[in-house]
């Protein structure tokens with residue numbers, strides 16, 4: 900399983916979490932415990948952009 904960068908929408912912490920395409924994996928922010936974390940796309944990693 901590969902790991903991708905995910906960003907917490909609550910506290911903004913970015914950490915690596917397991918990622919498997921097409922599979923829902925429960926993830927929790929390691930800093931604040933929120934489960935509102937979103938994958939950070941590599942090409943968007945250095946700019947804040949909503950889609």
Ligand SMILES: [Zn+2]
Nearest residue numbers: 907910928931
């Ligand atoms: Zn957090």
